[in-house]
Amino acid sequence: MRLVFQWLCLVAGAAVCVAADEPVVKPPVAMQQPNTVDFHGKILQDPYFWLKDKTNPEVIRYLEAENAYRESVTKHLEPFTEVLYQEMLSHIKQTDLGVPVREGGYWYYSRTEAGRQYPLYCRRQGSMEAAEELLLDVNVLAEGQKFMSAVPAGVSDDGRFYAYLTDITGFREYYVSIRDLTTGKLVEDRFVKAAGFEWAADNRSVFYIVEDEAKRAYRLFRHELGQPVSSDVLVYEERDELYTLAIERTRDKKYLIRTSESSTTTEQHFLDSATPTADFRLIAARREGVEYAVDHRDGRFHIRTNLGGAVNFKWMTCDVSQCESVHWRDFEEVRPRVFLEGLSLFRDFAVIEEREAGIPQLRVHDFGSGAAYRVSFPEPSYTVGLSANPEFDADTVRFTYTSLVTPASIYAFNLKTQERQLLKATEVPGGFEAGNYVSERIEATAPDGVRVPISLVYRRGLVRDGKAPLYLYSYGSYGFSTEPVFSASRLVLLDRGVVFAMAHIRGGSDMGYQWYLDGKLMKKKNTFTDFIACADHLVQQRYGARERLAIEGGSAGGLLIGAVLNLRPDVCRVAHLAVPFVDVINTMLDESLPLTVQEFLEWGNPKEPEAGRYMLEYSPYDNIARKDYPAILVTTSLNDSQVLFHEPTKYVARLRAMKTDGNVLLLKCNMDAGHGGASGRYESLREQAFEYAVLLEQLGIGR
Incomplete structure (x- = not known):
């Protein structure tokens, strides 16, 4: 049981190296309040527990002191930051x-x-x-707001009503508004807070999902336009805290699909969207470890599922009238080495998004002939995925293609003739020429012998003499793949001689679903050792210098970087942890926090002895030691709902008290934003320019 003692203890701060023309300042000192946790027989000290409470004026004062310190220490970087910002801006249309x-x-x-x-x-x-009809000007909504996120939620089938969601805090608190496009007036103005939204086919009924206090999507309501919220009907409540709710329509708009899902198990129900007051019907009851997702075409459900041990998923089908899993049948031969990532149905075709040997593919199936073919792409390493394709009856689909050297391009692809038409290639002003850059895909060897891919890009003419600056990024959690995509803002790095690399480490699905399974729960440490192996390999292969290596990860990728710094603080010169999940044990013990319970299936339940001890071995906050660390930049936002601000704040406070080096340690807290940082595109670009300036200076680049 957690014991809290309420006395104060000050910790001395250490001087920080700054530019010669700046005053030497000491970092802020976070007070320590003794707080202990009895964790499976081991007493854990958490002296910065008090920093959780953002209603405490002392917490706000500490954050403001950190921001003031960071501004003072980096004041000499303001001209360089402005240069980077203007350069990045020049590459954007x-x-x-x-x-x-x-x-x-x-x-x-x-x-x-x-x-x-x-x-x-x-x-x-x-x-x-x-004539143009303006549906929504987000700039108008943002007037007078410090933060604005607006998400279009769809138009009613008759085209009359337009729904959108707005969040003005950054805490993912989205409110629904609906505009009558025939009059231009709002018929519903921020009438309910929702985590999901969908129209029914009658153009009057909407379904929305609300969250509980821990921000778990758990209740589905039906609302009639013009009626008071008090008359809304509770359609379903998901009581299992491991599960969240979602609502969507099939691509042919025939059915509404209600989904209850954990990270390992799915249960779906369906409802004819033309009869929104009827009851949802079960498709297949939840069965631990069985995941599935259905779409509809011509009276049959088509199902992407791992039923029967299909680790990389497979395509099955059943009649709508007999949709229990016992009636599911394989639609095509199962290919165990191909990861089935997505299945999109059209009237006469299906487009399958899949991944083989780490390379994404698009495959087309012709329902009429039964024939199938893959769409070819010119580069050895790239990212491709379907774009918006709302028309079910289409013979042409759109996909987006990009690579580390190719700006995002949207193509129209004729499913019958296999002809493709470039609709739009992202324009990159400022003198960009793709031929000036080179991309590669190489492999590092992890400690257990597994080969880990690395995608990298650099300016043509690189001399591999082991002296170049390096920038290594990864994520490695939740099965999210680290995709090699183009970034216009990244050009400011490449044009200064930086070699930029992405590590395709376990914990993502880069090499298939098993790749994800081998980097979660009791195999999570593979994520960290894979990353270290990639960093070492880049240095060994003389792509750059260890003393000029920057590493970066955000959110769960921040956990990655924090764990790596404890394991191998000598791995790099500087690290950036963005909105990092670093206080693993304390966060996962507190079931009142957003995401905690649902994420037991990703990290483990720390209350279980074996899982808890394993998690403790890598938790960044709990493993900070009295030793030298590299230069570190930590960024967070006060209103972050996914990784609460106190995690990176506590991490910095403890690191300041423990580390024995003189390297810079900075905390930048955006006091008006959420998990994604500043909401405006120019503000966001300025944040990125600052981060680049800090990292580049550490790599010996200052202009």
Whole structure:
């Protein structure tokens, strides 16, 4: 049981190295309040437990002191930061138009205007030559707000009503608004807080999902336009805290699908979207370890599932009238080495997103002939995925293609003729030429002998003499793959001679679903040792110098970097931990916090002795030691709901008290944002410019 003692203890701060023309300042000192946790017979000290409470004025004062210290220490970087910002801005087409998407007789698109932080959402009836109809100007919504996130939630089937969600805090508290496009007036103005939203086919009924106090999506309601919220019908409540709720429609819009899911198990129900007041019907009852997702075509459900031990998932089908799993049948031959990532149905075709040997693929199945083929791509390493394709009856689909040297490009692909048309290639102003850069895919060897891929990009002409600056990024959790994608802002690194690399470590699904399973729970340490192996390999192969290596990860990727720094603090010169999940034990013990219970299946339940001891062995906060660490930048936001601000704050406070080096340690807390940082595109770019300036200076680059 946790014991809390309420007395104060001050810890002396150490001087920090700053530029010669700046005053030498000492970092802020976080007071220590003795707090202990009896953890499976071991007493854990958590003297910075008090930093959890953002309503405590002392906590805010400490954060403000950290920000003031960081501003003082990095003041000499302001000119360099501005240079980077202007350079990054020069590579962005500030006034731009997205690719229009046809749905229900209208062409929908978004556009941006130079000098304005947020997009405008618009449509035109019939053709792009028709008059523009402004659906939503997020810049107007943002007036007077310190933060604004607006998410379009869809148009009713008849095209009359437009729904959108807005969050003004960064805490993922989205409120639903609905506009009548025939009058331009709001019929519902932020009428309910929702974590999910979907229209029914009657154009009057909407379904929305609400969260509990721990931000778990758990209740589904039905609402009638114009009716008071008090009359909304509770359709379903998910009582199992391991599960969250979702609501969506099948691609043909025939059915509404209600999903209850944990990270290992799924249960879905369906409802004819034309009869929203009827009851949802069960598809297949939840069975531990069985995941599935259904879509509908011509009276049959098509199912992506791991039923029967299909680790990389397979494609099954059943009749809607007999949809229990006992009636499911394989639609095609199972290919164990190919990871089935997505299945999108159209009237005459299916498009399958899959991954083989770590390379993403698009495969097309013709329902008429039964024939299938893969779409070919020109580069050995790339990222590809379907774009918005709302029209079920289409013979043409859109996909987005990008690589480390190729800006994102949207293509229209004819499913019958296999012809492709480039609709839009992201314009990169400022003199960008793809031929000036080189991308590679190499492999490192992990301690257990597993080969771990690395994607890297650098400016042509690199001399592999072991002297270049290196920048290594990864994530490695939840099965999210680290995709090799183009970044215009990354050009400021490459043009200064930096070799940028992405490590495809276990914990992601980069090499298939087993790759994910081999980097979670009791195999989580593979994630960290894979990353270290990649860093070592880049140095050994003389792509760059150890003393000029920056490493970076965010959120669960911040856990990765924190664990790596404890294991091998000599692995790099500087590290950036963005909104990092670093206080693993304390967070996972507190079931009142967002995401905790659902994530027992990702990290383990620390209350179980074996899992708890294993988690303690890598928890970054709990393994900080009295030793030298590299230069470290930690960034967070006060209103982050996914990794609460106190985790990185406590981490920095303990690291300041423990580390024995003179390297810079900075905490940057955005007091008005959430997990994604600043919401405006220019503000976000300035944040990135600052981060790059800090890291580049440590790599010996200052202009």
